Amino acid sequence: MPIKPLSELKPGEKGRIVRISGEGGIHRRLLDMGLVAGSEVEVERVAPLGDPIEVRIKGSHLALRREEAANIQVEVAQLMPLPMVSPGEVVQVADIRGGWGLTRKLADMGLLPGTNIRVISSQMPGPVVIEVKGTRLALGYGMAQKILVTEVESG
Numbered sequence: 001m002p003i004k005p006l007s008e009l010k011p012g013e014k015g016r017i018v019r020i021s022g023e024g025g026i027h028r029r030l031l032d033m034g035l036v037a038g039s040e041v042e043v044e045r046v047a048p049l050g051d052p053i054e055v056r057i058k059g060s061h062l063a064l065r066r067e068e069a070a071n072i073q074v075e076v077a078q079l080m081p082l083p084m085v086s087p088g089e090v091v092q093v094a095d096i097r098g099g100w101g102l103t104r105k106l107a108d109m110g111l112l113p114g115t116n117i118r119v120i121s122s123q124m125p126g127p128v129v130i131e132v133k134g135t136r137l138a139l140g141y142g143m144a145q146k147i148l149v150t151e152v153e154s155g
Contacts, residue, residue, distance in 0.1 A: 002075070002076055002078075003018055003073055003074065003075050003076070004073070004074060004076060005069065005070045005071075005073060005074070006041065006053070006064070006069040006070070006072040006074050007053065007066050007069035007070040007072075009043040009074065009076065010043065011043050011044060011045050012042070012043065013042070013043050014040060014041065014042040014043075014076075014077065014094070015040075015042075015076040015077065016038065016040055016041075016074065016075045016077075017035060017036065017037050017039045017040075017041055017072060017073070017074055017075075018037060018073045018074060018075050019037060019072075019073040020035060020036070020037065020071060020072050020073070021071045021073070026068060026071060027071070029068075030068065030071065030072065033062055034057055034058055034060065034062075035057060035062075035072060039057055039058060040057070040058075041055050041056070041057045041072075041074060042055065042056045042057075043055055044056050044061065051065055051066045052064055052065055052066070053065075053066060053069050055069075077094060077150040078150060079094050079095065080148065080150075081144070081145045081146075081147065081148060081149075082119070082122070082128055082130070082139070082144040082145070082147040082148075082149050083122050083124070083128050083141060083144045083145060084122075085119045085122060085149060086119065087119050087121055087122060088118070088119065089118070089119055089151075090116055090118045090119075090152050091116070091117060091119065091149035091150065091151060091152060092114065092116050092117075092149060092150055092152050093111055093113050093114065093115045093117065093148075093149055094148050094149055094150045095147075095148040096111070096113070096146060096147055096148070097147075097148060098143075098146040102143065102146060106143075106147070109132065109137055110132045110133055110135070111132060111137075111147065115133075116152060117130045117132050117149070118130065118131040120136060122144075124141065126141075127139055127140060127144075128140075128141060128144040
């Protein structure tokens with residue numbers, strides 16, 4: 001997975017903090033705010049002129065200056081919509097880009113972030129057929145487009 005500064009992430013992008021650099025005061029301030037290596041961080045929004053950047057970490061929202069965010073190195077997962085996955089591949093649900101109704105409906109089917117799924121069929125036109133915990137599900141193409149997945153790390 002590529003590593004880049006937090007300041008380069010776009011709204012909606014997520015990553016895991018790998019390293020925090022910077023001089024004494026800035027470094028200490030970032031650590032005090034809970035920005036530590038291994039934490040998941042998501043860019044919520046960026047001001048129109050690019051400064052500040054609002055991020056969500058551990059359920060809290062923080063506003064960071066662009067120069068502060070540049071000191072935070074983040075490992076970014078490559079996300080792709082579920083229909084783009086080839087049949088037979090195993091992927092992990094990373095995010096669901098839908099309202100609470102869709103999120104709840106998918107959760108009732110066992111599709112939560114962190115769940116591994118195997119794609120059975122993803123031909124257009126037609127449903128996207130997946131296997132979740134031994135159960136096969138057929139999802140409409142529009143619904144499947146809102147499920148963002150990442151490759152499962154082997155190891």
